[in-house]
Amino acid sequence: KAGVTQTPRYLIKTRGQQVTLSCSPISGHRSVSWYQQTPGQGLQFLFEYFSETQRNKGNFPGRFSGRQFSNSRSEMNVSTLELGDSALYLCASSFGTVSFGGDTQYFGPGTRLTVL
Protein backbone atom coordinates (compact mmCIF):
# COMPACT_ATOMS: atom_id res chain seq x y z
CA LYS A 1 0.00 0.00 0.00
CA ALA A 2 1.17 3.52 -0.73
CA GLY A 3 1.74 5.65 2.33
CA VAL A 4 0.32 9.04 3.18
CA THR A 5 1.36 11.66 0.66
CA GLN A 6 1.48 15.40 1.14
CA THR A 7 1.93 18.12 -1.44
CA PRO A 8 3.77 20.34 -1.81
CA ARG A 9 6.73 19.30 0.29
CA TYR A 10 8.14 22.79 0.57
CA LEU A 11 6.49 26.16 0.24
CA ILE A 12 7.60 29.75 0.66
CA LYS A 13 4.98 32.48 1.06
CA THR A 14 4.91 36.07 2.23
CA ARG A 15 2.88 37.58 5.03
CA GLY A 16 -0.74 38.19 4.15
CA GLN A 17 -0.92 35.51 1.48
CA GLN A 18 -2.94 32.34 1.79
CA VAL A 19 -1.86 28.76 1.26
CA THR A 20 -3.50 25.40 0.60
CA LEU A 21 -1.87 22.13 1.55
CA SER A 22 -3.00 18.71 0.36
CA CYS A 23 -2.97 15.29 1.98
CA SER A 24 -3.84 11.93 0.40
CA PRO A 25 -4.42 9.22 3.01
CA ILE A 26 -3.59 5.56 2.78
CA SER A 27 -6.12 3.78 0.60
CA GLY A 28 -9.12 2.72 2.68
CA HIS A 29 -8.43 5.15 5.51
CA ARG A 30 -11.28 7.51 6.26
CA SER A 31 -9.77 9.73 8.93
CA VAL A 32 -7.29 12.52 8.27
CA SER A 33 -5.75 14.63 11.01
CA TRP A 34 -3.55 17.68 10.64
CA TYR A 35 -0.78 18.81 12.98
CA GLN A 36 1.54 21.80 13.15
CA GLN A 37 5.10 21.31 14.37
CA THR A 38 7.28 24.24 15.41
CA PRO A 39 10.46 24.37 17.51
CA GLY A 40 8.73 26.48 20.14
CA GLN A 41 5.34 24.79 20.48
CA GLY A 42 6.16 21.26 19.41
CA LEU A 43 3.47 19.15 17.78
CA GLN A 44 -0.01 20.60 18.02
CA PHE A 45 -3.30 19.17 16.82
CA LEU A 46 -5.10 21.29 14.21
CA PHE A 47 -8.16 19.26 13.21
CA GLU A 48 -9.49 15.87 12.29
CA TYR A 49 -11.80 14.93 9.45
CA PHE A 50 -13.73 11.70 9.18
CA SER A 51 -16.06 10.88 6.30
CA GLU A 52 -15.99 14.50 5.09
CA THR A 53 -16.97 15.89 8.50
CA GLN A 54 -14.74 17.83 10.84
CA ARG A 55 -14.76 15.83 14.05
CA ASN A 56 -12.44 17.88 16.21
CA LYS A 57 -10.53 21.12 16.14
CA GLY A 58 -7.51 22.28 18.10
CA ASN A 59 -6.88 25.71 19.55
CA PHE A 60 -6.03 27.58 16.38
CA PRO A 61 -7.55 30.79 14.99
CA GLY A 62 -10.19 30.74 12.29
CA ARG A 63 -7.52 31.50 9.67
CA PHE A 64 -6.82 27.76 9.76
CA SER A 65 -9.46 25.72 7.99
CA GLY A 66 -9.75 22.42 6.25
CA ARG A 67 -11.98 20.08 4.36
CA GLN A 68 -12.19 16.47 3.30
CA PHE A 69 -13.42 15.14 0.00
CA SER A 70 -15.47 12.04 -0.73
CA ASN A 71 -12.29 10.12 -1.64
CA SER A 72 -10.90 10.98 1.84
CA ARG A 73 -8.28 13.35 0.48
CA SER A 74 -7.99 16.42 2.64
CA GLU A 75 -6.85 20.00 2.23
CA MET A 76 -6.00 22.58 4.81
CA ASN A 77 -5.98 26.28 4.17
CA VAL A 78 -4.29 29.08 6.04
CA SER A 79 -5.37 32.60 5.17
CA THR A 80 -3.63 35.88 5.91
CA LEU A 81 -0.34 34.20 6.70
CA GLU A 82 1.74 35.40 9.63
CA LEU A 83 5.42 34.85 10.31
CA GLY A 84 4.49 32.53 13.17
CA ASP A 85 2.73 30.18 10.76
CA SER A 86 6.12 28.99 9.54
CA ALA A 87 6.14 25.32 10.50
CA LEU A 88 6.14 21.73 9.40
CA TYR A 89 2.54 20.72 8.71
CA LEU A 90 1.94 17.02 9.13
CA CYS A 91 -1.01 14.99 8.02
CA ALA A 92 -1.91 11.59 9.45
CA SER A 93 -4.44 9.04 8.33
CA SER A 94 -6.14 6.17 10.10
CA PHE A 95 -8.87 3.71 9.24
CA GLY A 96 -11.22 4.77 11.99
CA THR A 97 -11.67 8.03 13.73
CA VAL A 98 -8.92 9.01 16.12
CA SER A 99 -11.48 10.32 18.55
CA PHE A 100 -12.84 8.14 21.31
CA GLY A 101 -10.13 5.57 21.42
CA GLY A 102 -9.49 5.31 17.74
CA ASP A 103 -6.88 3.84 15.58
CA THR A 104 -3.18 3.80 14.79
CA GLN A 105 -2.14 6.93 12.90
CA TYR A 106 0.21 6.92 9.92
CA PHE A 107 1.97 10.17 9.10
CA GLY A 108 2.94 11.75 5.81
CA PRO A 109 6.35 13.39 5.23
CA GLY A 110 4.96 16.86 5.92
CA THR A 111 4.89 20.19 4.16
CA ARG A 112 7.46 22.70 5.33
CA LEU A 113 5.97 26.18 5.09
CA THR A 114 8.15 29.26 5.38
CA VAL A 115 6.48 32.64 5.70
CA LEU A 116 8.66 35.66 4.90
Added chain:
Amino acid sequence: GIQVEQSPPDLILQEGANSTLRCNFSDSVNNLQWFHQNPWGQLINLFYIPSGTKQNGRLSATTVATERYSLLYISSSQTTDSGVYFCAVEGAGGFKTIFGAGTRLFVKA
Protein backbone atom coordinates in the same frame (compact mmCIF):
# COMPACT_ATOMS: atom_id res chain seq x y z
CA GLY B 1 -6.69 19.64 29.36
CA ILE B 2 -4.54 16.57 29.67
CA GLN B 3 -0.82 17.12 30.24
CA VAL B 4 1.86 14.87 28.76
CA GLU B 5 5.41 14.88 30.09
CA GLN B 6 8.29 12.96 28.62
CA SER B 7 11.64 12.22 30.19
CA PRO B 8 14.48 12.54 29.76
CA PRO B 9 14.40 15.44 27.30
CA ASP B 10 17.75 14.42 25.83
CA LEU B 11 19.67 11.18 25.83
CA ILE B 12 23.07 10.23 24.42
CA LEU B 13 23.92 6.56 24.17
CA GLN B 14 26.80 4.48 22.97
CA GLU B 15 25.80 2.00 20.27
CA GLY B 16 24.71 -1.24 21.89
CA ALA B 17 23.39 0.33 25.08
CA ASN B 18 19.85 -0.03 26.38
CA SER B 19 17.53 2.81 27.37
CA THR B 20 14.12 3.53 28.85
CA LEU B 21 12.02 6.52 27.86
CA ARG B 22 9.10 7.59 30.00
CA CYS B 23 5.78 9.27 29.29
CA ASN B 24 3.58 10.52 32.13
CA PHE B 25 0.05 11.75 31.54
CA SER B 26 -2.23 13.64 33.86
CA ASP B 27 -5.58 11.99 33.18
CA SER B 28 -7.24 8.86 31.86
CA VAL B 29 -6.55 8.16 28.20
CA ASN B 30 -8.38 6.39 25.42
CA ASN B 31 -5.27 5.69 23.49
CA LEU B 32 -1.54 6.19 23.59
CA GLN B 33 0.95 5.97 20.80
CA TRP B 34 4.72 6.12 20.56
CA PHE B 35 6.31 7.65 17.49
CA HIS B 36 9.85 8.05 16.20
CA GLN B 37 10.64 11.14 14.17
CA ASN B 38 13.73 10.61 12.06
CA PRO B 39 16.20 13.38 11.22
CA TRP B 40 14.26 14.10 8.01
CA GLY B 41 11.06 14.81 9.92
CA GLN B 42 9.14 11.64 9.12
CA LEU B 43 7.01 10.42 12.01
CA ILE B 44 6.80 6.66 12.24
CA ASN B 45 4.32 4.89 14.45
CA LEU B 46 6.06 2.50 16.83
CA PHE B 47 3.28 1.31 19.11
CA TYR B 48 -0.41 1.82 19.67
CA ILE B 49 -0.57 0.90 23.33
CA PRO B 50 -3.35 2.29 25.55
CA SER B 51 -2.54 -0.45 28.07
CA GLY B 52 -0.41 -3.54 28.49
CA THR B 53 2.89 -4.50 26.91
CA LYS B 54 3.94 -4.92 23.29
CA GLN B 55 7.22 -5.85 21.66
CA ASN B 56 8.57 -5.29 18.18
CA GLY B 57 12.13 -6.45 17.67
CA ARG B 58 14.49 -4.41 19.83
CA LEU B 59 11.69 -2.11 20.95
CA SER B 60 9.05 -2.75 23.53
CA ALA B 61 6.52 -0.60 25.33
CA THR B 62 4.47 -0.86 28.47
CA THR B 63 1.55 1.32 29.50
CA VAL B 64 0.20 1.23 33.04
CA ALA B 65 -3.01 3.17 32.52
CA THR B 66 -4.03 3.08 36.19
CA GLU B 67 -0.78 4.79 37.16
CA ARG B 68 -0.78 7.08 34.12
CA TYR B 69 2.53 6.32 32.54
CA SER B 70 4.07 4.52 29.62
CA LEU B 71 7.60 3.31 29.04
CA LEU B 72 9.44 2.71 25.80
CA TYR B 73 12.42 0.35 25.97
CA ILE B 74 15.14 0.36 23.35
CA SER B 75 17.61 -2.48 23.59
CA SER B 76 20.97 -2.82 21.80
CA SER B 77 20.61 0.68 20.37
CA GLN B 78 21.84 1.45 16.87
CA THR B 79 22.79 4.74 15.23
CA THR B 80 19.60 4.53 13.17
CA ASP B 81 17.60 4.80 16.40
CA SER B 82 18.66 8.46 16.65
CA GLY B 83 15.89 11.01 16.39
CA VAL B 84 13.05 12.23 18.56
CA TYR B 85 10.64 9.90 20.31
CA PHE B 86 7.16 11.23 20.96
CA CYS B 87 4.41 9.96 23.13
CA ALA B 88 0.89 11.01 22.08
CA VAL B 89 -2.33 10.49 23.97
CA GLU B 90 -6.00 11.05 23.53
CA GLY B 91 -7.78 11.87 26.75
CA ALA B 92 -10.76 9.84 27.90
CA GLY B 93 -12.98 12.76 26.95
CA GLY B 94 -11.84 12.29 23.39
CA PHE B 95 -11.52 15.00 20.81
CA LYS B 96 -7.86 15.46 20.10
CA THR B 97 -4.41 13.99 20.26
CA ILE B 98 -1.89 15.63 22.60
CA PHE B 99 1.81 15.14 22.04
CA GLY B 100 4.55 15.27 24.63
CA ALA B 101 7.60 17.43 24.00
CA GLY B 102 9.63 14.38 23.00
CA THR B 103 12.90 12.73 23.98
CA ARG B 104 15.78 13.52 21.65
CA LEU B 105 18.04 10.46 21.33
CA PHE B 106 21.50 10.40 19.83
CA VAL B 107 23.28 7.08 19.46
CA LYS B 108 27.02 7.29 18.97
CA ALA B 109 28.89 4.74 16.87
